[in-house]
Amino acid sequence: MGIGILALAGAFLLVAPLGLKPYGIFILSMWAVMTIAAIGLNLTLGYAGQISLAQAAFVGIGAYVTAWLTTKGAWPFWPTYALGFASCFAVGWILGYPALRVQHHYLAFVTLAFNTLVYLVFRNEEWLTNGIYGISNVPRPSLFGFSLKGGREFYYFCLANLVFVSLAAWWLIRSPWGRAFVAVRENPIRALSLGVDTRRYTLMAFAIGAGLGGISGALYAPLTQFVDPTPFALGLSLNLLLMVVLGGSGYFFGPFLGAIVAVLLPEWLRFAQGYYLMGYAVLVMVMMAFWPTGLLGLADRLLKK
Amino acid sequence: MNTVLQVRDLRKSFGGIVAVDGVSFDVEESEILGIIGPNGSGKSTLFNCILGQLQPSAGDVRLDGRAVTGMRPCDLNRLGVSRTFQLLQIFPHLTVRANLILAGQEHQGSMLSRLVGRPDAGLSAAAERMLGFFRLEHLADEDAGGLSYGQQKLLDVAMAFMAGPRLALLDEPAGGVNPTMLANLRERLKAINAEHGSTFVVIEHNMEFVMALCDRILVLAEGRIIAQGTPAEVRSDPKVIEAYLGRG
Amino acid sequence: MLPAFFILIGTHTFGLPFWLAAILGGVATLILLGLAFKKVMVDPMIHHGVLPLVIATIGLAILMKEAVREFYGADAWPFPALWATTDVTLFGAVFAVQSLLILATCIVVVGALQLFLAGTLTGRCMQAAAQNPAVARLLGIRVERMILYTFLINAALVWIAALLVTPIYLAKFTNGEILGLYAFIAALIGGFNQVRGAIVGGLLLGVIDNFCAVYVSSSYRMAVPLLVLIAVILVRPQGLLGRVEERTV
Numbered sequence: 001m002g003i004g005i006l007a008l009a010g011a012f013l014l015v016a017p018l019g020l021k022p023y024g025i026f027i028l029s030m031w032a033v034m035t036i037a038a039i040g041l042n043l044t045l046g047y048a049g050q051i052s053l054a055q056a057a058f059v060g061i062g063a064y065v066t067a068w069l070t071t072k073g074a075w076p077f078w079p080t081y082a083l084g085f086a087s088c089f090a091v092g093w094i095l096g097y098p099a100l101r102v103q104h105h106y107l108a109f110v111t112l113a114f115n116t117l118v119y120l121v122f123r124n125e126e127w128l129t130n131g132i133y134g135i136s137n138v139p140r141p142s143l144f145g146f147s148l149k150g151g152r153e154f155y156y157f158c159l160a161n162l163v164f165v166s167l168a169a170w171w172l173i174r175s176p177w178g179r180a181f182v183a184v185r186e187n188p189i190r191a192l193s194l195g196v197d198t199r200r201y202t203l204m205a206f207a208i209g210a211g212l213g214g215i216s217g218a219l220y221a222p223l224t225q226f227v228d229p230t231p232f233a234l235g236l237s238l239n240l241l242l243m244v245v246l247g248g249s250g251y252f253f254g255p256f257l258g259a260i261v262a263v264l265l266p267e268w269l270r271f272a273q274g275y276y277l278m279g280y281a282v283l284v285m286v287m288m289a290f291w292p293t294g295l296l297g298l299a300d301r302l303l304k305k
Numbered sequence: 306m307n308t309v310l311q312v313r314d315l316r317k318s319f320g321g322i323v324a325v326d327g328v329s330f331d332v333e334e335s336e337i338l339g340i341i342g343p344n345g346s347g348k349s350t351l352f353n354c355i356l357g358q359l360q361p362s363a364g365d366v367r368l369d370g371r372a373v374t375g376m377r378p379c380d381l382n383r384l385g386v387s388r389t390f391q392l393l394q395i396f397p398h399l400t401v402r403a404n405l406i407l408a409g410q411e412h413q414g415s416m417l418s419r420l421v422g423r424p425d426a427g428l429s430a431a432a433e434r435m436l437g438f439f440r441l442e443h444l445a446d447e448d449a450g451g452l453s454y455g456q457q458k459l460l461d462v463a464m465a466f467m468a469g470p471r472l473a474l475l476d477e478p479a480g481g482v483n484p485t486m487l488a489n490l491r492e493r494l495k496a497i498n499a500e501h502g503s504t505f506v507v508i509e510h511n512m513e514f515v516m517a518l519c520d521r522i523l524v525l526a527e528g529r530i531i532a533q534g535t536p537a538e539v540r541s542d543p544k545v546i547e548a549y550l551g552r553g
Numbered sequence: 554m555l556p557a558f559f560i561l562i563g564t565h566t567f568g569l570p571f572w573l574a575a576i577l578g579g580v581a582t583l584i585l586l587g588l589a590f591k592k593v594m595v596d597p598m599i600h601h602g603v604l605p606l607v608i609a610t611i612g613l614a615i616l617m618k619e620a621v622r623e624f625y626g627a628d629a630w631p632f633p634a635l636w637a638t639t640d641v642t643l644f645g646a647v648f649a650v651q652s653l654l655i656l657a658t659c660i661v662v663v664g665a666l667q668l669f670l671a672g673t674l675t676g677r678c679m680q681a682a683a684q685n686p687a688v689a690r691l692l693g694i695r696v697e698r699m700i701l702y703t704f705l706i707n708a709a710l711v712w713i714a715a716l717l718v719t720p721i722y723l724a725k726f727t728n729g730e731i732l733g734l735y736a737f738i739a740a741l742i743g744g745f746n747q748v749r750g751a752i753v754g755g756l757l758l759g760v761i762d763n764f765c766a767v768y769v770s771s772s773y774r775m776a777v778p779l780l781v782l783i784a785v786i787l788v789r790p791q792g793l794l795g796r797v798e799e800r801t802v
Contacts, residue, residue, distance in 0.1 A: 051604065098783070098786070098787055101787055102786055102787070104604070105607060106786050108607065109782060109786060110782075110783050110786055110787070113779035113780075113782050113783050114783070116775065116776075116779055117776055117779055117780070120772070120773060120775065120776050123772070124772040124773060172420070175419065175420050175421075176406075176407075176410040176411075176419040176420075176425070177419060177420050179399065179403055179406065179407045179410065180407070180410070180411075180419075182396065182398065182399060183396055183399075183407055186396045186397065186398060186399075187394055187395075187396055189358070189390075189394070190390065190394035190395070190396070191396075191407075192358075192377070192378040192379050192382075193356065193358070193378045193379075193382060193387070193388050193390075193394075194379075194382060194387070194407065194408045194411065194464065194468075195379050195382035195383045195408075195411035195412055195468070196379055196407070196411050197379045197411070197416075198379065200416065238611055241608065241611075242608065242611065242612075245604075245605075245608050250398075275623070277615060277616075277619040278615075278616055278619045278620060278623070280612075280615070281612040281613065281615040281616035281619065282612070282616060283612075284608065284609060284611070284612030284615075285609045285612045285613060285616070288605040288606070288608055288609035288612070289605075289609065292604075292605040
């Protein structure tokens, strides 16, 4: 049944842009981009059990690296994409060190503070980021001679990236690393006594999660073609956290589902405006009270009965 | 005979309380050494200091003559020292098989090869053998959290032997296990010892279990060794009786 | 933020006099943020661990913010001050009467809280319940009720803080976020398990914040408390005045 749903969803994603207006295609592309960031956070939080409220900062770093280098530096896209990943990987590795000392709400606050600091840098360092005016006219790349300027073409590019990231994440989770991540989450002391270098795996979980945030940012910049500090404030980090937890943290497809609820539904339910957010907030609270394992955890339980 | 583990003047204090007070002993190859003592006599603290879970305040630990004092538990484990904990420590959301493979995966290859290679092949076979040995085959694909207490305890011990350790330190393996399972466990431990010549140190409260399993026993009270010898010698030592029952 | 809007609802929608609206707003705060928050959110969720509770609280914050925006709009509302907004000169320096009275209220409230926690039977029972619920229960302390009291006291303090601070910051739907964040940072810096800790944290935060306004560019003013927070968490996770809760391996 799972494969059926997957095939159906895949088919939908392939044909959907044919029947959508440009704005609809843009939103669907945004869903793919945010899902990539949420997959990263799911690795850090869902599998390795390390809470991070800094994912938006990494999306921002990736977006600024790409935006700055492709406009002011006139670099081609791919090197900036790689650099966006690498710089977030490195910063994420460093941000992992506090997790070796503190956990839970303390870690949440350290990462939260980090996110706000990065946001302040985006806003204030005008020579680098152009401050609140942002960087505009970020070019869209071309691939093997195909121009990706059109909204539909760029959507397929985002989708291809999502597939690539998903496969990589799937491979990682099925590898001994994925097992070690879960071991770090469930029982770090026992893991340590079994030879699992919990320090290194914790740092890796942070770095890889952050790196995927960077990839998401590297796609975000050419998608919106405009990068300013506002989207990368704490709000997006909280939103990504909600996506992961609502979809089902530690479930592979959790981020996909969570991003649907957080990115696509608000657009479809636009007429409801503020009421949608209120409904969303109530949904989050009800889920946490009764099914803290998220939508997929709930589905899992219903199917087993 | 080779000395596998050498502990010299090991000391650990928490604030003003001395939990381990200058303990020295040797463990010979393929020996099963028991450590007994009343509650709070410092047995688990001693284990934690030997294994790097706690930093000892003073003293020296050697493995095959090599200084390993205060080494990180994961590095020590990769040198061939494994352990179990007083309280059950398994990974409830991994399957029984995944628990076992996890216990062996860090002992082969580099960290990178564990990501890009296919390093599970040899481990699957080893896990299969271990499942058979501890009679857990029928549970291999269950989540470990769903097993009965006794089965989880067997899994816990099986994980400690997954990597073929040179030395295994078991903290109360018999605690909370029912009599049938207990006989099974003791027989399995004896079998591993006989087949592979593995060396054990066992902390235990269950006297019957420890007397039947061990070649030699240390008695700890208030952080010091007060007696040692064969099970028969220890059983009749007046100092041991006094430590357990108080001064008559 | 919420108490301020409760009071505004009272004065604007129902045309009540300010003092009556303030009292009714206080009662509403106690019931909603104290009683309902504990019974509806904390009780069912605490069994699942801290993370779901934190996330549900984020959800609650979104809900309250959006509700206020929906029904009251995104504008900042003026809020009547409790006292005259004149200045006085003391020891050669000029002070706003308002600030002095806020300070005085704080001292009284903190003193009362300290007296209550350390001096009364109920206060000591609450501390016991916080430190070791199992033993407290054995001693016949009704732990559940004590926890409820702490939530009620918390709501009452929020109400007082809202009365004091809203005349200065105006009533706006985003008020809660930054002030709540500062309150949390102050408690973390000072140490979670101490009233004095929260005060020291709050004072330190205020002093640092104002020093930075002078010496650091104002655009990075907010960064400094956050850096202090990171430093404190990493160096002294128990807070500056907090006691270490010993853990065994």
